[in-house]
Amino acid sequence: MATKYLGERIKRKEDPRLIQGRGHYVDDLKLGGMAHLAFARSPHAHARIKSIDAGAAVATPGVLAVYTGEELKGQVGFVPCAAGLEGLKIPDHPCLATGTVHYLGEPVAAVVATSRYGARDAAEKIEVDYEPLPAVLDMEKALVKGSPRVHEHLTDNTAFVAKLEAGDWNAVRQDASLKVIKQRLINQRLAPASMETRGVVASYSPGEDTLTVWSSTQIPHILKTQLAIMSKLDEARCRVITPEVGGGFGSKLNVYGEEGVACFASRKLGRPVKWIEGRRENMLATIHGRDQINDLEIYAKPDGKVAGFRCRILASMGAYHQLLTPAIPTLTALMILGAYDIKNVFVETVGVFTNEMSTDAYRGAGRPEATYIIERAMDLVAFELKMDPVEVRRKNFPSSGKDISMATGVVYDTANYEKPLKKALRLAGYNRLRKEQERLRKKGKYLGIGVSTYVEICAMGPSSRMPGGGWESGTVRVEPTGKVTVLSGTSPHGQGEETTFAQIVAEQLGVSFDDVTVYHGDTSVVPMGIGTFGSRTTAVGGSAIYYASERIKKKMAKFAAARLGVKPGELLFRDGKIETSDGAKSVPFGSIVVDAYSAKTLPAGVEPGLFEQFVFEPPNYTYPFGAHIAVVEIDEETGEVRLRDYFAVDDCGRILNPLLVDGQIHGGLAQGIGQALWEEHVYDESGQLLTGTFMDYALPKAGCFPWFHTANTETRTPVNPLGVKGVGEAGTIGSTPAVVNAVVDALRPLGVRHVDMPLKPEKIWKLMKGNAGDGGR
Amino acid sequence: MKIEGVYKLAAVRERVFERLLDPESLAKAMPGCDSFEERGDGAYTARIKVGVGPIKGTYEARVEILDRVPPEHYRMTVEGKGSGGFVKGDGAVHLSPEGDGTLLKYSGEVQVGGLIASVGQRMMQTAAKQIVNQFFQAFVKLT
Amino acid sequence: MISESFEYHVPKTIEEALGMIGEFGDESKVLAGGHSLLPMMKLRLASPKHLIDIGRIGALRYIRESEGQLELGALTTHFEIESSSLLKSKCPLLPETAREIGDVQVCNRGTLGGSLVHADPAADWPAAMLAVEAEMVARGPHGERKIRARDFFVDLMATALQSDELLTAIRVSPLPARTGDAYLKLHHPASGFAVVGVAVRLTLAESGSIGEARVGVTGVGAKPYRAEETERLLAGKSPTAKRLEEAAAHAADGVDANSDLYASGDYRKHLAAVYARRAIQRAAERAAGR
């Protein structure tokens, strides 16, 4: 039997260095003459800058330069937004504010100094005289005529309006048998809060006229192009390198003003410039996630089948668009039907400017919101019709199969929603739990069981639907010694694709896993790429590598066939040999490599060398699905929620490495449950962020959770050759509604049908006391 | 953030009212007050070192007295700016006779911005109360 | 998150430290474990010009028993308290409280003295100190003085310790016979501090009724306090569930309760009553078993 790598629980190649603290992050970089950058930021959400006095900062020893927005004008381009939506308003987004600040923490001036401490000290000395302007915080008030405007030159605070409509709404409206259920859901603002904050080193060489940028990013190639445009430099003279990246969760799928300033400063000063974001800056000025208000209208038949679904989405953009800000809520609309066959749908999405930090992709990016909406909706139907939530879901599942067309216009690659649901119910002992619940209710105790049967959109994606394309590149190079180098255009930052990609190539080429080395994240080493986000790295990037390996195999087979006197098609690659399927004839892998590079006897029409590239264009997204069950207990005196158990059965297609899938699910669950129970970014009515540190922003810790029971079903996708769908975001997407559903389920005897997140004990205590209305806010 | 409170003072209303607008008394009562000057027209400027425990900041504040109805009522606005951010307040003071003394009621809105607001949320309310209390306790002694 | 610059001093003895405090006065801050002070400095909320690191004064770090009293040096870390077998047997409330504090890093660095002097309104130690009627030993230029726990906490982040004094030790009496104690808290999900925390030391009389109960409450008000009305209602009563509940209901009487994003004042007062009842119950059960 040939050595198998795919599907095996193989330990991660990246872990020894990461666990031992031997990884290199941006902040580990020390270059000769390196200067340090620090920013002075706005203490107001909205204010006119009357004057900036940088005198004391300039006079501080060690300060090399102080820049303001005025100096950058015409020198550095605007922070880019790639989202293309009809009628989208894109306000100019300078790297440093000019004239007016639009959100708390907006960079107003930059200091470059010889030491990091000196830069910080000098930044504190910059005196800015502000004239506060009325701040826009409440999305609904923002849309009222005559509201103060975030951008005075725009007519109003609406960034865009998008509508999605399908079905026969006249028929729905006329059907008197339908129960209409309305509910407002608030999807609160979150902090992505990666462990490593943002960081960048820009190093301009005046001699070569080249700019090298080390950035903690998820998208080195896109960043290279955008920084070149912003810096008005030939792209060919720019290089972006991503060292180790300590998490991003979408927040580093972006191009930030601070990066533009670092490049500008390095060019001006002719020396490397480093900026490392502080945690407080990270909370204030790295993109936030979520922040939607959803108004639902569900039209349900008496048997639980949902005939129509309407939703109005108000999505806070923040003050400016970052790279994909407006695109995020459009994903919510696209996935709003979840795993349910609902023929009539209407979604209106309104992007709203507010005087807050921009929202953008945060783990799940638009789909957690969609899943929360539809999964809460299913429970609302169950509540109103007094049905079991599992039954309601089953009533609405489409029949299993491939290419399921949804009313929203998307086509699900595969669907088999009953399979994980059944497994999860069994794993959790659902019927037993319901009996226990009944017993406890009689004693006045609150036990809640919450179900979520999610489907998400992954493996982003077909270029037709992705701004800037959705393909990915992969290069496989067999070195003359027979070792294999793999280059990927993706930019994994913790997910573990150095391992998965090596598994793919080792299995394809029949070489040892240890002989495969994966590189990514250097635009001068990897020809082209898009990056890591949207659970695409393995599904899209891995497929490119798979096909690049196929090309290598084809070529090597020609050499081997010539040697062995057989047809290339008959040959198999396994255990370091290329052999006929019966094993009768074989030749060592290494000797064919030598043949290819020495190029003495080239088969007809074959070029020397063994390095092949493939750019994979996915024909569709993938749509992973699964069933999660949360079990909660609520303290009947204090309202504290205890997550007693959590069961997650996820179908992410073929599993290449169960260890990595588990890792993604566990981390994802922590983030999704975090939103349900604890996390919340809060601006006060004047636009001050009240949750600027981890003393107030409740990021979950490992100790907050029970051991998660995870399992999988494997429904392979036909969308790519590996059959993998993506698993980076599933845990986050599926878990938030499961937990909220569980808590609301626990409170069902009180007639509670909804509670907004996070489920803080006081809200629940008030509901239990009966002095708070629906929603518990 | 809303703040409010009630104090009993031994002095009569007229005297309390007068003292409440007297820069010297105010400077004495205000915790950490370095200077307090009248700028005419009911406006004052002050330099105050305030904070709780080790968290102290120096603020330049501008205080304005409005809607004066001696000896019953006035409104006060405060705008302060300092290393910890900025503070804006708008409040009203009501005096009513009680026995031989005076009952002082105050209520107002305080808005805190910048550093303190985003890192001190959990103690803000309590700290604001403490600072106001310190002021009135000292003030009570003066009257 | 970079502090302003400061001068760093490392005294080797208490006397040397007191000398430095005297010399630098208001411009200085004592550094113990640094887990309260350093975050504030990094946020530039506090910017002392001189930092006097007492962390290497060995004479401030011990747990011992002398003259029937337990004495802890001010520099004793939360972890040292949690793992002390002497305290586990003689004053289990302290290890039980330590277990509820922060995470491993915090417990390894944070000190009892630092926590008490910092007087965070949500800190755990003050509740326990009140329940065991601890005595704080302070050293200043004019010598040593003792401060009772109930006199020590003055206001929000303010204690009876003078700015020229060092807290050197904490004295507590060991658990008497027929006495039980307990500490219970609601953890804030972000900081881990006590939204509300209640520490109880309760002694049962021979008759089985409550001899004395001391109830320390943290998190509710600007400063930690003894729930006196609760204590009064417990004294001399038999510890029935109803009695405990009635008494605990007064755990936040007259307190101007803190209110923040996570919990309103009303809710905190409610929590105080619930947690007080549970802690008293537990202490009573433990007392009965001793």
Ligand SMILES: Cc1cc2nc3c(=O)[nH]c(=O)nc-3n(C[C@H](O)[C@H](O)[C@H](O)COP(=O)(O)OP(=O)(O)OC[C@H]3O[C@@H](n4cnc5c(N)ncnc54)[C@H](O)[C@@H]3O)c2cc1C
């Ligand atoms: C992440 C995190 C979580 C935490 N969670 C909790 C929690 O759940 N519960 C809890 O109670 N606490 C918690 N803490 C606080 C922690 O317990 C602190 O360590 C403790 O409050 C202060 O002790 P320290 O030794 O670190 O003091 P330092 O920070 O060094 O000093 C604190 C203050 O006390 C002064 N000081 C220190 N020692 C003396 C002395 N001997 N004499 C005079 N003055 C002195 C200092 O000048 C300073 O003003 C947490 C802290 C962190 C960082």
